[in-house]
Amino acid sequence: MPSQANLGRQATAAPFAIELRGISKAFGPVQANRDINIAVPKGTIHGIIGENGAGKSTLMSILYGFYKADAGTILVGGVETAIPDSQSAIRAGIGMVFQHFKLVQNFTVLENIILGAEDGPWLGTSLARARRALADLSREYDLDVNPDAVVEDLSVGHQQRVEILKALYRQADILILDEPTGVLTPEEADHLFRILRGLRDQGKTVILITHKLREIMETTDNVSVMRRGTMVGTVKTAETNPEELAELMVGRKVLLQVDKDPANPGREVLRVENLRVMTEGVERLKGVSFSIRAGEIVGIAGVAGNGQSELLEALGGIAEATGRIVMNGVDLPLKGLNGQSRREAGIAHVPEDRQVLGLIMDFAAWENVGFGYQNDPKYQSGLFMNNGALRADTEAKMARFDVRPPIPTLAAKNFSGGNQQKIVVAREIERNPDLLLIGQPTRGVDIGAIEFIHKEIVALRDAGKAVLLVSVELDEIRSLSDRVLVMFDGQIMGERPPQTDERELGLLMAGMTETTA
Amino acid sequence: MTKLPRWADVVLVPLICLLIAFVFCGLLIAAIGQNPWVALTSMIQGSLGTQSGWGYTLFYATNFLLTGLGVSIAFHASLFNIGGEGQATLGGLGVAVACLFIPWPHWSLALLGSITLSALFGALWALIPAWLQAKRGSHIVITTMMFNFIAYALISYLLVNVLRPEGAMDPATARFDKAFNLPKLADIFGVMGIPFSKAPPANIMLFVALALAVATWALLWHTRLGYAIRAFGKQEKAAVYAGISPVRITLYALLLSGGISGLMAVNAVQGGAHRLVMNSVEGAGFIGIAVALMGRNHPFGIVLASLLFGFLFQGGAQLAMASDPVTGEQLKIPREVITVLQALVILFTGALPYMVQRPLEKLFARGGR
Numbered sequence: 001m002p003s004q005a006n007l008g009r010q011a012t013a014a015p016f017a018i019e020l021r022g023i024s025k026a027f028g029p030v031q032a033n034r035d036i037n038i039a040v041p042k043g044t045i046h047g048i049i050g051e052n053g054a055g056k057s058t059l060m061s062i063l064y065g066f067y068k069a070d071a072g073t074i075l076v077g078g079v080e081t082a083i084p085d086s087q088s089a090i091r092a093g094i095g096m097v098f099q100h101f102k103l104v105q106n107f108t109v110l111e112n113i114i115l116g117a118e119d120g121p122w123l124g125t126s127l128a129r130a131r132r133a134l135a136d137l138s139r140e141y142d143l144d145v146n147p148d149a150v151v152e153d154l155s156v157g158h159q160q161r162v163e164i165l166k167a168l169y170r171q172a173d174i175l176i177l178d179e180p181t182g183v184l185t186p187e188e189a190d191h192l193f194r195i196l197r198g199l200r201d202q203g204k205t206v207i208l209i210t211h212k213l214r215e216i217m218e219t220t221d222n223v224s225v226m227r228r229g230t231m232v233g234t235v236k237t238a239e240t241n242p243e244e245l246a247e248l249m250v251g252r253k254v255l256l257q258v259d260k261d262p263a264n265p266g267r268e269v270l271r272v273e274n275l276r277v278m279t280e281g282v283e284r285l286k287g288v289s290f291s292i293r294a295g296e297i298v299g300i301a302g303v304a305g306n307g308q309s310e311l312l313e314a315l316g317g318i319a320e321a322t323g324r325i326v327m328n329g330v331d332l333p334l335k336g337l338n339g340q341s342r343r344e345a346g347i348a349h350v351p352e353d354r355q356v357l358g359l360i361m362d363f364a365a366w367e368n369v370g371f372g373y374q375n376d377p378k379y380q381s382g383l384f385m386n387n388g389a390l391r392a393d394t395e396a397k398m399a400r401f402d403v404r405p406p407i408p409t410l411a412a413k414n415f416s417g418g419n420q421q422k423i424v425v426a427r428e429i430e431r432n433p434d435l436l437l438i439g440q441p442t443r444g445v446d447i448g449a450i451e452f453i454h455k456e457i458v459a460l461r462d463a464g465k466a467v468l469l470v471s472v473e474l475d476e477i478r479s480l481s482d483r484v485l486v487m488f489d490g491q492i493m494g495e496r497p498p499q500t501d502e503r504e505l506g507l508l509m510a511g512m513t514e515t516t517a
Numbered sequence: 518m519t520k521l522p523r524w525a526d527v528v529l530v531p532l533i534c535l536l537i538a539f540v541f542c543g544l545l546i547a548a549i550g551q552n553p554w555v556a557l558t559s560m561i562q563g564s565l566g567t568q569s570g571w572g573y574t575l576f577y578a579t580n581f582l583l584t585g586l587g588v589s590i591a592f593h594a595s596l597f598n599i600g601g602e603g604q605a606t607l608g609g610l611g612v613a614v615a616c617l618f619i620p621w622p623h624w625s626l627a628l629l630g631s632i633t634l635s636a637l638f639g640a641l642w643a644l645i646p647a648w649l650q651a652k653r654g655s656h657i658v659i660t661t662m663m664f665n666f667i668a669y670a671l672i673s674y675l676l677v678n679v680l681r682p683e684g685a686m687d688p689a690t691a692r693f694d695k696a697f698n699l700p701k702l703a704d705i706f707g708v709m710g711i712p713f714s715k716a717p718p719a720n721i722m723l724f725v726a727l728a729l730a731v732a733t734w735a736l737l738w739h740t741r742l743g744y745a746i747r748a749f750g751k752q753e754k755a756a757v758y759a760g761i762s763p764v765r766i767t768l769y770a771l772l773l774s775g776g777i778s779g780l781m782a783v784n785a786v787q788g789g790a791h792r793l794v795m796n797s798v799e800g801a802g803f804i805g806i807a808v809a810l811m812g813r814n815h816p817f818g819i820v821l822a823s824l825l826f827g828f829l830f831q832g833g834a835q836l837a838m839a840s841d842p843v844t845g846e847q848l849k850i851p852r853e854v855i856t857v858l859q860a861l862v863i864l865f866t867g868a869l870p871y872m873v874q875r876p877l878e879k880l881f882a883r884g885g886r
């Protein structure tokens with residue numbers, strides 16, 4: 001166990017890489033950070049966990065110079081350091097990997113790496129120097145990226161490695177990663193953690209924010225827990241367990257397992273026949289057929305990018321398709337864009353990417369609560385929209401789904417990631433749809449909220465509704481679904497009961513059936 | 518994402534931009550050997566110092582308010598309609614048709630008729646670029662600009678070959694029936710017993726335009742269509758998810774945009790010139806872009822910005838004729854310089870607010886809150 005091995009190291013590593021003292025930060029009425037103290041020993045991986053909106057990202061943004069703290073001091077390597085902007089953070093040896101990468105898509109890896117760190121006006125020398133440095137770094141940390149690849153051709157996992165390389169190239173000694181695994185496949189995540197451990201062993205310090213307790217347990221040396229803007233405490237990872245951490249985070253016992261009765265499926269709600277989707281001349285969905293009955297949750301397991309997104313989009317009426325979609329016995333249109341008529345047919349859709357599809361980030365929360373349902377008579381009064389009704393509805397939803405802060409006028413972009421997700425889930429589930437399409441329902445969501453969202457999905461099922469669940473989290477699929485379909489390369493490889501062991505599902509997800517395996 | 522408090526973003530930034538523009542204008546005037554202070558006071562005197570000056574300022578402001586509103590609606594859908602000029606030109610044709618060929622019994626009906634036709638013509642002129650954008654992806658900036666040229670050519674042809682009265686020398690229509698003249702501010706204020714100068718062409722369209730500003734606000738923030746337009750403008754993909762049709766919103770937004778820009782002709786042609794001439798729009802379509810930018814695409818801001826540009830227009834015109842109050846000598850400021858002044862203000866207020874935003878953000882961050 002890596003954590004065992006590191007206990008000794010902590011004791012000797014006297015000066016802290018980072019020490020924050022009394023940090024406070026408010027956004028108007030929202031106290032995002034309140035008198036935060038934290039010390040991160042040099043050469044360790046330090047986890048930070050906490051509920052959605054606890055203030056983790058805010059704290060890291062202060063450390064990286066994006067926000068100015070209202071109060072408090074920052075010590076880097078034992079020296080008090082002012083960090084008014086991100087250049088200063090970089091100079092102090094702090095690097096940050098954002099969840100939404102800040103890479104220039106049509107530049108090569110090398111060009112991205114030197115961007116902003118060029119030696120002079122003549123790019124040739126910078127590029128040559130960077131190429132050498134990059135080769136060293138890649139070898140040293142098992143980063144394995146082709147310097148001449150164009151970024152847009154890289155997988156998400158590789159793009160993330162470019163971000164890490166970028167920070168290392170700028171001589172970062174302290175690397176901050178904010179929810180780095182939300183968008184990664186399990187393999188990519190494993191690779192990332194190998195890299196992080198390698199960095200630690202070379203004496204670098206890593207700060208890792210995540211909602212996945214398993215990642216915390218497997219990779220960190222210490223873990224700090226935040227709750228509602230305050231620091232609850234820091235514990236040695238080796239001396240704690242997920243249940244205790246969950247309780248520290250949420251302040252009550254959390255059910256880490258889904259608690260549900262066997263399904264009681266009724267009539268067929270959705271039938272899909274030979275569904276095909278082409279995007280940019282490539283067939284992404286290659287003739288998929290299945291059906292979902294009332295009162296069951298069907299999970300789609302698969303590595304990201306094997307047609308699950310296209311399936312959701314075709315069903316949700318936002319991608320054109322061929323084949324058949326039969327909902328409650330009626331054929332649905334497949335040509336053109338049909339988001340509105342899908343809703344009328346009783347389909348609700350929680351899209352995989354809330355920031356790109358599910359929300360208008362600049363709109364207030366209350367405007368987003370009407371998003372997709374802007375034609376609902378409930379939100380109209382005569383010629384005009386009944387904004388009052390929308391606001392009232394938003395307040396009710398925020399209360400029921402514990403959205404924080406419960407301020408309907410706050411823009412969606414100013415909510416923390418998990419709270420954004422709660423807004424979308426609240427909006428869609430409360431329509432009480434016949435069929436709920438739900439993609440990555442708990443991406444970036446804290447364990448308390450995961451428990452809540454899972455309960456809501458099960459409750460919908462128990463009320464006799466059909467649910468199609470798409471998730472790259474195999475655990476989530478297995479614990480929530482009543483039946484599991486495995487997708488690979490735009491096709492369904494087979495159906496399995498949710499108890500099927502992970503290895504067998506894993507093989508199917510890699511495109512291997514029993515005969516070929 | 519701007520980190521400025523809202524008031525600073527909305528009030529301080531435009532004011533600072535304006536100030537910078539004025540400083541540059543002052544330098545320019547000083548550079549040609551004139552006294553900037555005298556120039557500024559004579560601009561203010563000429564546009565705001567007399568009733569007649571106010572009347573002209575409001576007349577120009579009405580033009581800019583309408584084209585500005587038109588541009589802003591398209592902006593909210595993330596569509597950059599730079600065809601306001603052409604749409605207003607076609608609006609002028611609509612006004613001419615309404616006023617030349619239909620024997621209205623009363624000015625109010627003539628007004629309704631010309632409003633309908635000018636909006637219709639303006640909207641149709643935007644429809645083709647809109648359709649090309651929505652269906653074929655031809656970029657709206659290119660197509661609307663081309664349609665400005667086509668509009669100009671079309672109007673020249675019609676004025677020279679079709680609408681010009683027999684024997685007339687200049688390419689213009691006949692004068693409209695006097696009975697169709699719109700009530701001027703003097704008439705309107707007269708009813709209330711307030712005397713006002715009869716000279717300036719400012720007319721009832723001022724109030725129509727103000728009502729339209731309110732209507733635009735209500736449309737954008739209180740109707741389904743406005744909601745859809747704004748959602749589409751912010752995140753097109755998300756709008757599709759919400760069942761909002763990109764094609765339909767592109768068409769609606771540009772029809773509204775073109776229609777409102779077309780209305781500008783009612784003020785300029787029926788209210789001002791009383792006949793359709795070449796270049797009846799006089800750049801108001803382009804100034805509408807600056808007005809919309811400066812007004813932050815909010816109808817209230819656009820009202821203020823159009824007043825500013827009204828002032829610049831009228832003040833600029835006065836500047837060309839102004840004389841030094843002390844020596845009595847004619848100021849020698851060529852017309853071209855006045856155009857440059859207006860361009861500077863457009864440049865600084867419309868296109869460069871980001872230049873001001875950044876340093877201001879730093880200032881605010883340093884000062885804390």
Ligand SMILES: Nc1ncnc2c1ncn2[C@@H]1O[C@H](COP(=O)(O)OP(=O)(O)OP(=O)(O)O)[C@@H](O)[C@H]1O
Nearest residue numbers: 027032052053054055056057058414415416417418
């Ligand atoms: N720019 C902003 N304006 C207003 N409120 C903000 C802003 N940024 C963050 N907040 C608020 O500050 C609080 C802390 O947000 P933060 O993003 O730090 O949470 P988090 O712990 O990272 O949550 P998550 O796990 O969901 O990402 C939240 O209540 C959030 O709504």
Ligand SMILES: [Mg+2]
Nearest residue numbers: 056057416417
């Ligand atoms: Mg966060």
